[in-house]
Amino acid sequence: MSQSxxxxxxxxxxxxxxxxxxxxxxxxxxxxxxxxxxxxxLWMILIGIALxxxxxxxxxxxxxxxxxxxxxxxxxxxxxxYQVFFEAGHRAATPGKRSMGLRVVAETxxxxxxxxxxxxxxxxxxxxLPYVFIPLGSGGSLPLPTYFTGLLVCLFTRRFQRLGDxxxxxxxxxxxxxxxxxxxxxxxxxxxxxxxxxxxxxxxxRSAVVRFQERSALWNPARREELAGHAAGLTxxxxxxxxxxxxxxxxxxxxx
Amino acid sequence: xxxxxxxxxxxERWVMIDQLTDRLRKKRTAAGAAEMPSLYRQLCADIALxxxxxxxxxxxxELNERLIRCRQVLANPxxxxxxxxTRLVLRDFPRAVRxxxxxxxxxxxxxxxxxxxxxxxxxLEPRWIFSVIGPEEMRMLDGMYGEHDATDxxxxxxxxxxxxxxxxxxxxxxxxxxMAGAGLLAMVGSLVAIGYQGVVLGAMFGYxxxxxxxxxxxxxxxxxxxFELTGLIICGMAGMKLGQAVLxxxxxxxxxxxxxxxxxxxxxxxGGALLIIFAAFIEGFWSAGPASPSTKIxxxxxxxxxxxxxxxxxxxxxxxxx
Numbered sequence: 001m002s003q004s005x006x007x008x009x010x011x012x013x014x015x016x017x018x019x020x021x022x023x024x025x026x027x028x029x030x031x032x033x034x035x036x037x038x039x040x041x042l043w044m045i046l047i048g049i050a051l052x053x054x055x056x057x058x059x060x061x062x063x064x065x066x067x068x069x070x071x072x073x074x075x076x077x078x079x080x081x082y083q084v085f086f087e088a089g090h091r092a093a094t095p096g097k098r099s100m101g102l103r104v105v106a107e108t109x110x111x112x113x114x115x116x117x118x119x120x121x122x123x124x125x126x127x128x129l130p131y132v133f134i135p136l137g138s139g140g141s142l143p144l145p146t147y148f149t150g151l152l153v154c155l156f157t158r159r160f161q162r163l164g165d166x167x168x169x170x171x172x173x174x175x176x177x178x179x180x181x182x183x184x185x186x187x188x189x190x191x192x193x194x195x196x197x198x199x200x201x202x203x204x205x206r207s208a209v210v211r212f213q214e215r216s217a218l219w220n221p222a223r224r225e226e227l228a229g230h231a232a233g234l235t236x237x238x239x240x241x242x243x244x245x246x247x248x249x250x251x252x253x254x255x256x
Numbered sequence: 257x258x259x260x261x262x263x264x265x266x267x268e269r270w271v272m273i274d275q276l277t278d279r280l281r282k283k284r285t286a287a288g289a290a291e292m293p294s295l296y297r298q299l300c301a302d303i304a305l306x307x308x309x310x311x312x313x314x315x316x317x318e319l320n321e322r323l324i325r326c327r328q329v330l331a332n333p334x335x336x337x338x339x340x341x342t343r344l345v346l347r348d349f350p351r352a353v354r355x356x357x358x359x360x361x362x363x364x365x366x367x368x369x370x371x372x373x374x375x376x377x378x379x380l381e382p383r384w385i386f387s388v389i390g391p392e393e394m395r396m397l398d399g400m401y402g403e404h405d406a407t408d409x410x411x412x413x414x415x416x417x418x419x420x421x422x423x424x425x426x427x428x429x430x431x432x433x434x435m436a437g438a439g440l441l442a443m444v445g446s447l448v449a450i451g452y453q454g455v456v457l458g459a460m461f462g463y464x465x466x467x468x469x470x471x472x473x474x475x476x477x478x479x480x481x482x483f484e485l486t487g488l489i490i491c492g493m494a495g496m497k498l499g500q501a502v503l504x505x506x507x508x509x510x511x512x513x514x515x516x517x518x519x520x521x522x523x524x525x526x527g528g529a530l531l532i533i534f535a536a537f538i539e540g541f542w543s544a545g546p547a548s549p550s551t552k553i554x555x556x557x558x559x560x561x562x563x564x565x566x567x568x569x570x571x572x573x574x575x576x577x578x
Contacts, residue, residue, distance in 0.1 A: 019296075019297065021303050021304045021323070023303075023320050023323055023324055023327075024317075025324075064419070065418065065419035066418050066419060067419075068419045068422065068423070069419035069420070069421055069422030069423065070418075070422060072419075072422030072423050072425060073425060073426070075426060076422075076425055076426040076429065076430065079430070080430070090281050090282070092328070105324075105328075109324055110327050110331040111327075111328045111331055116518075118525075118526075119518045119522060119525075122433060122436060122437045122525065123437050123440055123498075124437065125433070125436075125437030125438050125440075125445075126437050126438055126439075126440035126441050126445065129441065149441070161511075163440050163514075166511050166514045166515060167440065167517070167518035168515075168518055169518075176321060177317065177321070178314075178317045178318060178321055203310060206310050207312075210312045210313075211312065211313045214312050214313055214314050215313070253310070254258070254259050255258050255259075255260070
C-alpha cells in the first residue's frame, strides 16, 4: 500500500512544534459549536434580564440620567465583551463552550492572544449573517441571525474555521479529546495468545493493529468482527477468529 | 523497553507535571514555576519516544493532552496591559493608519462624498432630505438645533452629561465595530455602512440648514466631530482592509491573506474605537456645555489640527518588515 494513497478521513490536526515534536488537535465541528452557542445565548438572555433588574435598581437610587448612562456603558461592555472575557480567561472558553468540552486555541495549539480573541469575536458580525426577520404582531419584526455565512465557511475549511477563526488564526478544539474514548488500555480479551505477526509490518500497520486492540472493548462483538475482517489478509482466517488473532499480535507488539 | 515499563518509569513525573500545570493555571507565579520549562522539554522527549515506539493511542493521546495543557500555561501570549496600550496609542495605531493611507483616503472619500452631495442636494431640493430621515429624527433635530438656541437640550437634569456619554459610547462605538467586522464580506458591508452614514449625516445637516439653526449645529459638532468621524472612517477602513484580503489575496492563499489582514487591521480597529469613545467623552461633557460658541469652534479647530498632526507624525518611521 503506497503511503500517499492513505488520506486519513479524519479532522485530527497534526502540528509540529518548535520543540521538534508533533501534537494532535481535535477541531470541533459546527454541530457541537452550534449547541455551545445556543447555551451561550441562553446565558446572555439570563444576564440581560439581570441587567434589566439592575437598571431598575440604579434608576431608583441615582436617577434616570446617570442610571441610563451607566447601563449603556455596561450594556456596551457586555454586548462586545461577553465572549472575549471568557475566551481570554484561563479556560479559554465561554460557558457554552465549556459545557460542551471545547476551548479556543491558536492555530499553533498554543493559547490565543487577546488580539486574536477580539478579532474572532468582532468578525462574528459577518459570520452571523444573513438575518431573517420574524414578523411580530405590532408591525415590527425581530431580526434573527442565521449564522449561515459562518456555517458555510466552516464546512469549506479543513479545520472547521468560521471567518473569525480564519482572520484571527484560531481553532475551536475539544479540550479533552481522550475523555470521550479511553483512559485505560483494556485487558486482552480472554483466550488471547501473544504471537508475532506473520509478516513484517510497517509502522502505520503496527499502529493500526495496536489501536484496534486498545479500542476493541468499546465495540460490540459484531462490530469487532466486522473491523477485524478488514485485516483478513493478515490473519488469514474468518472474521470471528481474526479478532483474537489481531489481539494476540497487538499484545505481542506492545510488549516486545 | 515495553510500554508498561516506560509508563511506570515516568508516571511519577507526569503526575507532578499535571499538578504543577494546574497550579500555574490558577496563579502564574505558583511555587515551582521555574521548573516548568525543563519539565516541558522532558515531556516533549517522552512524547517523541512514545510516538516513535508506537506506544498506542491511549498513551500517546494522554501525553498529547498533557503537552498541550503544559504549553497553554507556558506560552505567554500577553499583548495587553498598560505597555501594550501605550504602544498602541503612541506608535502602532498612527503607523497603521499611515501604512494604509490609500484606504484611508478612499474611505474618507466614500464618507464625505455622499455627505457633501447630500447637503448640496437638500439645499437645491429639500425633498431629498425626506427620502432619508423620517419625522422622528426631524423632531429630534428641531429640539436640538431649532430656531431657539437650545444647546442645553436634555441637559437640564442633573447627570445628563454622563447619560449622554454612555449613550454615545454604546451607539457610535458599536457602529464603528460593526463597520469593521462587516468588511469581511468582500468589503461590501463596510462600503455600504460608510456610505450610508455619510448620506444620513448629510441629510441631517441639510435639514438643519433648511429648517433649523445651523450655527447651533456647528458649535455643537465642532469639538467632537473630528474624532468621531475620523474614528468611524478608520473603523470602516479596517473593514475594507479585511475585505481586500478576500477580494485580492495577492501572492497568499485567501486564508493566509485574511489572517495577515486581521493582524494589520487590529490596531486600526482598536484605534478607531478609541477615537470614537474619546469623541463620546467630548460630546457628552463638553460639546453641549456652557462655553461660548466661539470657544467651541476654536477648540474644534485645535482638536482637528492636533488629530491630523497625531495621525501624520506620531510613532515615527516604520522599520522595514521582512
